[in-house]
Amino acid sequence: MEMRLHIHVLTILLLISARPPTVAGGLCRDSCGDVPVRYPLGIDDGCGSPYYRNMLTCTDNTTLRLRTPSGTYPVSGADYADPHLVVTDPSMWTCARPFTSVHAAPFSLDTSTRFSLSPRNDHLFFNCDEDRVIVAPRPAICDRYPDRCDSACDNAGYLCRNLPGCRDALEEGNMTCCTYRPRAAESLRTMMRHCEAYTSVYWRAVGDKFPPYDQVPDYGVRVDFEIPVTTRCLQCQDRRRGANGTCGFDPLTRDFVCICDDGRNSTTDCADVGGSGHGASAGVVAASVVFSISAAIGIGGLVLYIRKMRSNKVVTCGVQSNENRFF
Numbered sequence: 001m002e003m004r005l006h007i008h009v010l011t012i013l014l015l016i017s018a019r020p021p022t023v024a025g026g027l028c029r030d031s032c033g034d035v036p037v038r039y040p041l042g043i044d045d046g047c048g049s050p051y052y053r054n055m056l057t058c059t060d061n062t063t064l065r066l067r068t069p070s071g072t073y074p075v076s077g078a079d080y081a082d083p084h085l086v087v088t089d090p091s092m093w094t095c096a097r098p099f100t101s102v103h104a105a106p107f108s109l110d111t112s113t114r115f116s117l118s119p120r121n122d123h124l125f126f127n128c129d130e131d132r133v134i135v136a137p138r139p140a141i142c143d144r145y146p147d148r149c150d151s152a153c154d155n156a157g158y159l160c161r162n163l164p165g166c167r168d169a170l171e172e173g174n175m176t177c178c179t180y181r182p183r184a185a186e187s188l189r190t191m192m193r194h195c196e197a198y199t200s201v202y203w204r205a206v207g208d209k210f211p212p213y214d215q216v217p218d219y220g221v222r223v224d225f226e227i228p229v230t231t232r233c234l235q236c237q238d239r240r241r242g243a244n245g246t247c248g249f250d251p252l253t254r255d256f257v258c259i260c261d262d263g264r265n266s267t268t269d270c271a272d273v274g275g276s277g278h279g280a281s282a283g284v285v286a287a288s289v290v291f292s293i294s295a296a297i298g299i300g301g302l303v304l305y306i307r308k309m310r311s312n313k314v315v316t317c318g319v320q321s322n323e324n325r326f327f
Contacts, residue, residue: 027044027046027047027259028042028044028046028047028048028246028248028259029043029044029047029058029061032056032058032061032062032063032064033058033061033062033063033064035064035075035076035077035078036078036080037056037058037064037078038080039227039233039237039246039247040052040114040225040226040227040228040247041056041078041225042056042248043056043057043058043064045251046248046249046250046251046257046259047246047248047259048247048248048249049228049247049249050249050254051113051114051226051228052113052114052115052225053249053251054067055067055113055115056075057072064078066085066087066115066223068107068108068109068110069108069109069110070105070106070107070108071105071107073087073088073089073090073107073221074087074088074090075087075088076088076220077220080227082205083224083225083226083227084118084222084223084224084225085115085222085223085225086202086220086221086222086223087107087220087221087222087223088219088220088221089106089107089200089221091105091106092107092197092198092199092200092219093126093197093198093199094164094165094199094219095163095164095165095166095169096165099126099175099197100197105189105192106123106188106189106191106192106198107188107200107221108188108189109223114225114226114228115223115224115225116223116224116225117182117221117222117223117224118202118222118223118224119181120202120203120215120222121181121200121201121202121221121222122157122159122179122180122181122200122201122202122203122217123179123180123181123182123188123191123198123199123200123201124157124159124160124163124177124178124179124180124198124199124200124201125153125177125178125179125180125191125192125195125197125198126170126175126176126177126195126196126197126198126199127175127176127195127196127197128153128176128178128191128194128195128196129194129195130176132151132193132194133151133152133153133178133191133194133195134149134151134152134153135153135155135176135178151187151190151191151194152180153178153179153180153191154178154179154180155176155177155178157177157178157179158179159179159201159217160177160178160179162217164201164216164217164218164219165219199219200219200220200221201217201218201219201220202217202218202220202221202222203215203216203217203218203222204216204217204218230256232247232256232258232268232269233247233256235258235268235269236258236266236268236269236270238269238271241269241271244260244261244270244271245258245259245260245261245266245269245270246258246259246260247259255267258270
């Protein structure tokens with residue numbers, strides 16, 4: 001019985017420790033629904049930059065979502081030339097549906113990430129308590145001391161008179177509106193305590209028109225992101241050299257990995273078939289390293305366990321009981 005137990009434990013240790021680490025290889029999806037997903041972003045672990053790890057998900061391969069401290073939000077668009085995402089907050093009011101009061105946490109971001117709220121965002125607040133919110137005309141003190149005006153907004157704003165898709169909606173619905181550009185998520189929460197609803201409008205670029213007509217307002221939250229530029233990533237993506245690689249990282253170590261179209265991974269680029277490139281053999285080498293460490297720890301624990309079993313062996317009539325059953 002004891003010998004059989006030793007064999008079972010050793011078998012499990014071998015199976016566990018021989019598994020190669022999870023490294024993305026040819027698994028990087030380049031879109032989710034209609035939204036392109038490219039470096040530095042990724043929806044598969046090990047793809048893109050580790051700075052954005054686990055921040056984007058793809059629901060049913062159709063809806064890209066961004067995780068933030070205030071919730072998980074659908075992403076309706078992405079631009080990599082002018083790096084930004086467009087996020088939709090379901091709690092926002094738009095003129096596409098009847099007005100209802102929505103007391104929900106407004107969209108916010110973790111400031112420790114490489115994402116940031118774009119200065120092209122404006123927020124509109126509806127039916128605010130004018131005893132608590134400073135409504136237009138915007139006091140001159142707000143221009144001189146903006147830190148003193150967290151609950152101030154401009155009631156004569158252009159956007160209130162020209163809501164995207166329904167210019168006259170506020171007049172018909174007898175609603176009050178003010179525009180506000182928040183400095184931080186806390187100021188948004190302050191406003192929401194005194195207003196019935198809000199919406200976010202960002203200024204979308206519309207091609208080669210001349211300012212100020214090169215931007216139009218649209219519903220959504222523009223979230224800017226940084227694209228880390230490294231020599232290894234540029235080399236990995238350099239198709240002039242036949243590299244054909246996608247920049248990624250090892251999920252275990254966060255070290256750079258060039259993910260090749262043929263399923264190989266390389267520490268430099270996919271054109272390098274020599275020493276730094278590795279495919280299945282890399283998994284074997286990595287598994288050997290993991291095995292040597294895990295096996296040493298596991299076997300050490302096994303020896304201690306066997307010694308304990310010998311000193312505290314419980315057997316009833318030669319049959320192992322439930323009290324000392326290991327498997």
